Amino acid sequence: MPLSIAIIGSGPAGFYTADALMRKCPECQIDVIERLPTPYGLIRGGVAPDHQTTKRVAKKYENTALTDHVNFYGNVELNRDVNLHELSQFYDAVVLAVGAPNDKKLTLPGADKSGVFGSAAFVGWYNGHPDFRDLDPDLNSQAAVVIGNGNVAVDVARVLVRSAEGLAKSDVPDHVAERIIASPMTDVYMVGRRGPIDAKFTNVELREIRNLNYTVPMVRADQLPDDIEFAVSQLDARERRLKERNLKTLGEFSRFTGDEKPKRMHFEFFASPVEILGDDQVEGIRLERTRVINGSAEGTGEIFDIKCGLVVAAIGYRSNPVDGAPYDEARGLIPNDNGRVSQGLYAVGWIKRGPSGVISSNRPDGELVADHIHDDFPNTHTGKTGREGLEALLKARRIRWVTFADWQRLEALELENATGPAPRKKFVTIEEMMNALNGKKET
Numbered sequence: 212m213p214l215s216i217a218i219i220g221s222g223p224a225g226f227y228t229a230d231a232l233m234r235k236c237p238e239c240q241i242d243v244i245e246r247l248p249t250p251y252g253l254i255r256g257g258v259a260p261d262h263q264t265t266k267r268v269a270k271k272y273e274n275t276a277l278t279d280h281v282n283f284y285g286n287v288e289l290n291r292d293v294n295l296h297e298l299s300q301f302y303d304a305v306v307l308a309v310g311a312p313n314d315k316k317l318t319l320p321g322a323d324k325s326g327v328f329g330s331a332a333f334v335g336w337y338n339g340h341p342d343f344r345d346l347d348p349d350l351n352s353q354a355a356v357v358i359g360n361g362n363v364a365v366d367v368a369r370v371l372v373r374s375a376e377g378l379a380k381s382d383v384p385d386h387v388a389e390r391i392i393a394s395p396m397t398d399v400y401m402v403g404r405r406g407p408i409d410a411k412f413t414n415v416e417l418r419e420i421r422n423l424n425y426t427v428p429m430v431r432a433d434q435l436p437d438d439i440e441f442a443v444s445q446l447d448a449r450e451r452r453l454k455e456r457n458l459k460t461l462g463e464f465s466r467f468t469g470d471e472k473p474k475r476m477h478f479e480f481f482a483s484p485v486e487i488l489g490d491d492q493v494e495g496i497r498l499e500r501t502r503v504i505n506g507s508a509e510g511t512g513e514i515f516d517i518k519c520g521l522v523v524a525a526i527g528y529r530s531n532p533v534d535g536a537p538y539d540e541a542r543g544l545i546p547n548d549n550g551r552v553s554q555g556l557y558a559v560g561w562i563k564r565g566p567s568g569v570i571s572s573n574r575p576d577g578e579l580v581a582d583h584i585h586d587d588f589p590n591t592h593t594g595k596t597g598r599e600g601l602e603a604l605l606k607a608r609r610i611r612w613v614t615f616a617d618w619q620r621l622e623a624l625e626l627e628n629a630t631g632p633a634p635r636k637k638f639v640t641i642e643e644m645m646n647a648l649n650g651k652k653e654t
């Protein structure tokens with residue numbers, strides 16, 4: 212039998228690994244196992260629905276999936292349908308590409324109030340991820356607060372103020388678009404516990420806000436450094452360039468008065484959340500003004516409140532431990548040596564290095580692990596059964612897995628069902644996906 216490799220997770224990390232393996236080990240058999248019936252992980256469920264150009268990278272993953280070496284097993288969940296021990300009996304190598312699907316916990320008094328969401332859930336909701344179909348956030352308020360100064364915070368803030376025309380060109384599900392369009396929200400506050408120079412959002416994402424039809428970005432000039440060159444002088448060349456660009460853009464934003472357009476996106480720096488206010492439902496957020504000393508935010512004792520009916524914490528993600536693999540609880544990842552976990556077990560993407568970086572940051576992870584597998588298995592033919600063993604087990608357990616051809620049928624329906632300029636109309640529950648595949652009509 213040819214060398215067989217199972218990749219768990221079909222997001223960018225999983226597909227870059229499959230692609231690298233195909234090149235390094237042209238004879239091997241690669242199976243991508245995915246818990247949802249749909250492939251592509253964060254490309255489908257994380258990248259903002261109004262960033263369709265970014266989502267186009269899925270075409271590359273599709274090319275990989277369509278090669279003879281690669282099979283897709285969707286709707287197959289690790290530990291529910293098959294476990295790591297079983298997979299390691301079938302496959303020579305198993306690569307964990309399971310990401311970091313959970314929200315880093317917001318540990319504040321009041322964080323359990325209704326109307327407080329983590330970005331994994333909120334982004335999943337507006338992206339039509341089946342896990343969050345029923346999140347049902349109440350957007351019936353004038354203001355929202357997004358905690359965090361990363362690209363996810365910018366995405367969430369932007370989607371909340373997107374116009375009907377902007378949403379129509381995206382692939383947000385109808386129930387989400389309706390909720391956003393009906394919302395009376397005029398002000399979204401993005402709060403960062405540190406300063407503008409420490410913000411993690413990137414410049415393209417920042418500049419995009421200036422081009423929104425109905426929303427003007429608002430920045431307090433007194434929160435920006437007077438001398439940009441001096442402020443970035445201690446940074447290395449790459450960081451300096453990035454920060455300089457951001458500070459210049461924020462400087463341009465600081466000249467807006469807020470009257471230019473009907474909605475505002477406020478950048479509130481040096482503001483650390485202290486408490487979520489309200490009875491059962493969030494009514495506001497209490498913050499403490501900070502100053503940044505040696506890169507860390509320190510409270511100044513000055514407290515202020517922002518009234519809002521929605522809080523989204525975009526403060527980062529956490530992975531789940533995988534039964535049968537080691538786990539570093541403190542760092543929230545699988546301990547590994549450049550992707551090698553143990554004999555025959557590897558990790559790539561956010562489960563390997565934590566939740567940071569852009570989509571293409573996953574490519575080197577895949578290359579590295581493909582090199583390891585190439586080195587660790589000099590014989591490209593071994594005695595393991597590979598996909599035969601997996602399929603026999605899934606059949607015995609009566610699991611209806613979704614093949615790549617099935618996914619292509621689902622995708623064709625999504626494209627066919629799109630209206631107006633929308634690129635697709637997503638299936639948003641697993642049940643409706645499986646019904647469509649099994650030829651059942653929706654009731």
Ligand code: NAP
Pocket residue numbers: 358359360361362363364366403404405409410411412413416483484525526527528566567568569
């Ligand atoms: P991130 O870039 O790490 O940003 C997290 C933000 O949350 C930081 O501003 C952080 O502040 C803040 N934070 C963390 N804990 C906090 C707490 N307890 N209280 C208040 N604030 C807290 O993470 P992300 O935005 O989730 O993005 C994850 C990765 O995906 C990033 O690499 C991002 O660039 C990438 N991404 C890229 C795009 C794009 O390219 N368009 C879009 C989405 C995501 P401190 O800095 O002070 O810790």
